[in-house]
Amino acid sequence: MKGVGEPLRNREISELLYETADIMEFQQIEWKPRAYRRAAQNIENFGEDIEKVYEKKGKKGLTKIPGVGESIADHIAEYLETGKVEKFEELKGRAPSGTTELMEIRGLGAKTMKKLADALEIKTISDLKDAVNTHRIRRLEGFGEKSEGNIARAIENYEKSHSRIPLGKALPLAEEIISALKAELRIRTPEIDLSKIIYTGSLRRLKETIGDIDILAEADKVNAGKMMNAFVYLPEVGQVVSKGKTKSSVILKEGFGIDLRIVPPESYGAALQYFTGSKEHNIELRNIALREDYKLSEYGLYSKNSGEQVAGKSEEEIYRKLGLEYIEPELRENRGELKAAAKNALPKLVDAGDLRGDLHMHTKYSEGAESLETMVEKAESMRYEYIAVTDHSRSQRIANGMEIETMKEQWEEIEKLSKSFRIKILRGSEVEILKDGSLDYPDEILKELDIVVGAVHSGFASSEREMTGRIVTALENKYLDILAHPSGRLLGKREAYAVNFGKVFEAAAANGKVMEINCQPSRLDLSDELIFRAKDYGLKFCISTDSHSVPDLASMRYGLGQARRGWLEKEDIVNTYPYSRLKEVFKKLRD
DNA sequence: GCCGTTTTCGGCCCGACTGTTTTCAGTCG
Numbered sequence: 277m278k279g280v281g282e283p284l285r286n287r288e289i290s291e292l293l294y295e296t297a298d299i300m301e302f303q304q305i306e307w308k309p310r311a312y313r314r315a316a317q318n319i320e321n322f323g324e325d326i327e328k329v330y331e332k333k334g335k336k337g338l339t340k341i342p343g344v345g346e347s348i349a350d351h352i353a354e355y356l357e358t359g360k361v362e363k364f365e366e367l368k369g370r371a372p373s374g375t376t377e378l379m380e381i382r383g384l385g386a387k388t389m390k391k392l393a394d395a396l397e398i399k400t401i402s403d404l405k406d407a408v409n410t411h412r413i414r415r416l417e418g419f420g421e422k423s424e425g426n427i428a429r430a431i432e433n434y435e436k437s438h439s440r441i442p443l444g445k446a447l448p449l450a451e452e453i454i455s456a457l458k459a460e461l462r463i464r465t466p467e468i469d470l471s472k473i474i475y476t477g478s479l480r481r482l483k484e485t486i487g488d489i490d491i492l493a494e495a496d497k498v499n500a501g502k503m504m505n506a507f508v509y510l511p512e513v514g515q516v517v518s519k520g521k522t523k524s525s526v527i528l529k530e531g532f533g534i535d536l537r538i539v540p541p542e543s544y545g546a547a548l549q550y551f552t553g554s555k556e557h558n559i560e561l562r563n564i565a566l567r568e569d570y571k572l573s574e575y576g577l578y579s580k581n582s583g584e585q586v587a588g589k590s591e592e593e594i595y596r597k598l599g600l601e602y603i604e605p606e607l608r609e610n611r612g613e614l615k616a617a618a619k620n621a622l623p624k625l626v627d628a629g630d631l632r633g634d635l636h637m638h639t640k641y642s643e644g645a646e647s648l649e650t651m652v653e654k655a656e657s658m659r660y661e662y663i664a665v666t667d668h669s670r671s672q673r674i675a676n677g678m679e680i681e682t683m684k685e686q687w688e689e690i691e692k693l694s695k696s697f698r699i700k701i702l703r704g705s706e707v708e709i710l711k712d713g714s715l716d717y718p719d720e721i722l723k724e725l726d727i728v729v730g731a732v733h734s735g736f737a738s739s740e741r742e743m744t745g746r747i748v749t750a751l752e753n754k755y756l757d758i759l760a761h762p763s764g765r766l767l768g769k770r771e772a773y774a775v776n777f778g779k780v781f782e783a784a785a786a787n788g789k790v791m792e793i794n795c796q797p798s799r800l801d802l803s804d805e806l807i808f809r810a811k812d813y814g815l816k817f818c819i820s821t822d823s824h825s826v827p828d829l830a831s832m833r834y835g836l837g838q839a840r841r842g843w844l845e846k847e848d849i850v851n852t853y854p855y856s857r858l859k860e861v862f863k864k865l866r867d
Numbered sequence: 868g869c870c871g872t873t874t875t876c877g878g879c880c881c882g883a884c885t886g887t888t889t890t891c892a893g894t895c896g
Binding site: 307308309310311312314315342343344345346347348382383384385386387388418419420422423426477488490518519520521522523525535537550551553555558559562563566567571572573574575 | 868869870872878879880881882883884885886887888892893894895896
C-alpha cells in the first residue's frame with residue numbers, strides 16, 4: 277500500500293481493483309474482471325480526489341464515475357472507511373499466495389495458470405520455476421516440451437525486466453532499432469518505403485515508462501517477408517519469440533521485447549491508430565464507430581452494411597470520418613479527449629519548436645560536468661533565445677553547492693560570456709528549500725538573481741503536514757520563481773514524498789509561481805497526471821532539462837511529452853515566451 | 868459487475884499467432 281501521504285488515493289484504489297480483477301480472473305470468474313478493470317482505469321484517470329468525492333457526495337458521488345456501479349462503490353466506501361474490503365480479503369485468501377505475481381508472467385493467462393496451480397500445487401513463481409526444472413509441466417495433458425520451454429523463458433524475462441523501461445531509455449532504443457532495420461533494408465530491398473516504419477504503442481504516446489516497444493511498417497506481401505527476415509536477424513536480437521508473415525516478436529539481448537507488425541498500404545493509418553492505443557482509447561473509438569454504423573479494426577474503417585472500406589490509409593481520415601478532430605497520440609488515454617474531439621475542443625498542444633530556452637542546468641560551479649562556457653555554447657547552437665544557469669545553493673554540500681563568493685565569481689563569468697554570445701544567460705540558482713521552508717541564501721543575494729528555482733532534496737520521510745508546510749512557506753517567499761521537481765519522485769526507485777498537492781498548487785497559484793516539468797528521464801516530475809491537475813489551478817509551467825552535461829540538454833523532448841500528455845498548450849509554458857515577456861513574468865513575482 | 872438513441876436483460880473489441888487440439892483454445896495487444 278502507498279504511504280499515508282499519497283495526495284490522491286485514486287491510484288491506490290485503482291491498483292486494488294486491478295489486483296482484485298487478476299485474482300477473479302484466476303478463479304475463472306467471468307466478466308467481473310473486465311468490469312473491475314474498467315472501473316480501475318476510470319478511477320486512475322479521474323480528475324478529482326476520490327476520497328473527497330466520497331466525503332462530499334457519498335456513494336452516490338462514486339457511482340458518477342464511469343464503470344463504477346452500486347457494488348464497486350460499496351467496496352470503495354468500505355475501503356475508504358476501514359482500509360480494506362472484506363470481500364476482497366476473502367477472495368485473496370482463497371487464491372494461492374503468489375497469484376498476483378504469477379498473473380504478471382507473459383504468455384501465461386488465468387486459464388493456464390489455474391490448470392498448473394491445480395495440477396502441480398503451484399503457489400508462487402519459485403514453485404513454477406521448480407516445476408519447469410523438474411520437467412513436471414511437459415507431462416501434463418495439453419502441455420509439451422515447447423510450452424515448458426516457453427514458460428521457462430517467460431519466467432526468465434519476468435525476472436530480468438518485470439519493471440517497465442523508462443521513456444528516456446526506450447525512445448533512443450527504438451530509434452536505434454528502427455535505423456538499424458532501415459539500414460539493412462536499404463541494402464536488401466530498396467523498393468520499400470522507409471518513411472513508413474514507425475514506433476507505436478505507449479512509446480508513441482510518450483508515456484513515462486514503456487512495457488514493450490512496438491514497431492509498425494508498411495509493405496506489400498512480397499516485401500513483408502523480406503522485412504521480417506531482416507528484423508529477426510538484426511544483431512541486437514537475442515531471442516525470437518514468434519515469427520509470422522505480419523507479426524513477429526523478439527527480445528533484445530538487453531532483455532527488452534520488441535514487436536514488428538507489417539500491414540499493406542491501405543491499412544497503414546488504421547494499424548497505426550490501432551497499435552498506438554491506448555487500449556481504452558481504442559475501445560471507446562470502436563464504440564463510436566459502431567454507433568455510426570461502421571466497424572473499425574486495425575485494417576480499416578468499414579461500412580457495417582456494405583463491408584466496404586471507407587478509411588484506413590491515414591489516421592487523420594479515420595478520425596475525420598468518425599466526426600472527430602485529429603487526436604495527438606499523447607492525448608489518447610481516454611481521459612476525455614474523444615468528447616473534446618467531437619466538439620472541436622482539443623487543446624492545441626505545445627510543440628518542440630515553441631521552446632525558446634532552458635531554465636534549469638548545472639555547470640562545474642556545482643555538480644555539472646561541463647564548464648559554463650561549454651553549456652552556453654551548446655545552448656546557443658540549439659538556437660535557444662535564453663538559458664538560466666542554476667547551480668546548487670550552498671547547503672547542498674554533496675552536490676558542491678555554491679558559497680556566496682563562488683556565486684559572485686559565476687556572475688562575473690556570465691557577464692563576460694554575455695558579450696561574446698547572442699543567447700541571454702540568466703543568473704539563477706537551484707536553491708534549497710530548507711526544513712523550515714526558508715531559502716538557502718539571504719534576500720540580498722536572492723534579489724540579485726534573475727531566476728530562483730526552489731527545490732527539496734532532503735527530509736523525504738517527513739510527514740505530509742511537514743512537507744506541505746515546508747513547500748507552501750517557500751511558495752510564499754517572493755524571491756522563489758519556480759518549484760523544481762515538485763513531487764521528488766524517482767521513477768521505479770522512490771515514490772513521491774508525502775505532500776498535499778492540492779495545497780501546493782493552491783499556494784503556487786495564489787503567488788503566481790511556476791511549476792517545473794523536470795525532463796530527467798529518472799524524474800519526469802511533475803507527472804502527466806499532476807500536470808493535468810495543476811493546470812486546473814490556473815498554474816503556469818516550465819519544461820526544464822536539469823542538465824548536468826551537454827547530452828542532457830537534448831532530454832527536453834521527454835518533459836515535452838509529459839506536458840503534452842497533460843494537455844498543455846504553448847501559453848501554459850513560460851519557456852515558450854520571448855525573453856522580454858519571460859522577464860516580466862519573473863519580475864512581477866518580486867514586486 | 869456495468870450499462871442502455873437497438874436493450875433494465877443480455878451483451879461485453881477483435882484479429883494474429885502458438886502449440887498440440889485435427890478444428891481450436893488461450894493469450895496478447
